[in-house]
Amino acid sequence: MSAPALTCPRCQSTQVVKNGRIHNGRQNFKCKACSRQFVLNPTKKVIGQDTRELIDKLLLEKLPLAGIVRVTGVSETWLQTYVNAKYDAIPKQVDVWPKKKGGLTIQCDEMWSFVGNKGNKQWIWLALDVKTREIVGVFVGARSRSGADGLWQSLPGVYRQCAICYTDFWSAYEQVIPEFRHQAVGKESGRTNLIERFNCTLRQRVSRLVRDTLSFSKKLDNHIGAIWYFVHHYNLSLLV
Structure with missing residues (x-):
């Protein structure tokens, strides 16, 4: 006696073919009529x-x-x-230690990444407190004035009011940061070395930010979420 034909659990079609195996090695099937994929006798795994x-x-x-x-x-x-x-x-705002006004210094920098394909570049704008090493500002967007403004607005108010800001010579910074508190410097000055080092850490720890990768984000929301997830973890690690 021949075995009964497989039927699709969705449309009951018998146009079913093998379609590889799932993560645990069990045979996967696909319905050619409605494209439903399924396994025989599935068990719900908690x-x-x-x-x-x-x-x-x-x-x-x-x-x-x-x-x-x-x-x-x-x-x-x-x-x-x-x-x-x-x-x-994931909260999309920084959670940092309370700060007193005065004596605050931050380093700002931007690094590129992409979502979906390398033609869709997304720039990660970051600000780091020189004294505490906390990441105090994050924004993901274009490498333009809007991106610099997004970083500026992400900073807690005490930094926008009081901090001296060291950046590279990218013109978008000077369009947003008050002139009397903005210092544009070259790499040789060492005034942006902490944030540049954090950029390297971020690329090494978040797989979707590695320059040559197959793990890049398909969705911008997940791309941003992964960055914020690591930033919150990094800031918490400074308390240990």
């Missing part, structure tokens, strides 16, 4: 808190999502949904 905490840590290392799937054994679909929700909930 993702425990220990696995979720491990994923949270792995998101702070230079691992693509595909690598996290291989390490943890979760499905790509579940992981992407989890990451989307996590990045969407």
Whole structure:
């Protein structure tokens, strides 16, 4: 007696073909009629808190999502949904120690990245407190006055009111930062070395920012969320 034909759980079509294997090695099938993919006798897997905490840590290392799937054994679909929700909930503003007015110095710089393809460049604007090493300003956008203004507006008020700001010679800075508190300097001065070093750290720890990578962001919201996730972790690490 021949085995019964496979039917699609969505449309009941028998036009079903094999379509590779899922993350745990089980055979995957695809319906040619409605494109539904499925496995036989699926079992719902509960993702425990220990696995979720491990994923949270792995998101702070230079691992693509595909690598996290291989390490943890979760499905790509579940992981992407989890990451989307996590990045969407990340606060998009800095949380820094209270500061007194006076004696504040920050270093500002911008670094490029891309979303979707290398033709869609996104610039990450950052500001770092020289004394505490905290990241006190973040903005992702164009390398223009609007980007510099986004960084300026992301700074806590005490920095906008009092801080001396060291930057490179990119003209957008002088269009936004008050002249009497802006110092444009070259790399040889050492006045922007801390923020440049942080840029290197960011590229080394966030896989989607590596210059030659297959792990780049497909969605701008996730790109921004991943950057903020690492910045909040970095600032918290300074308290240890």
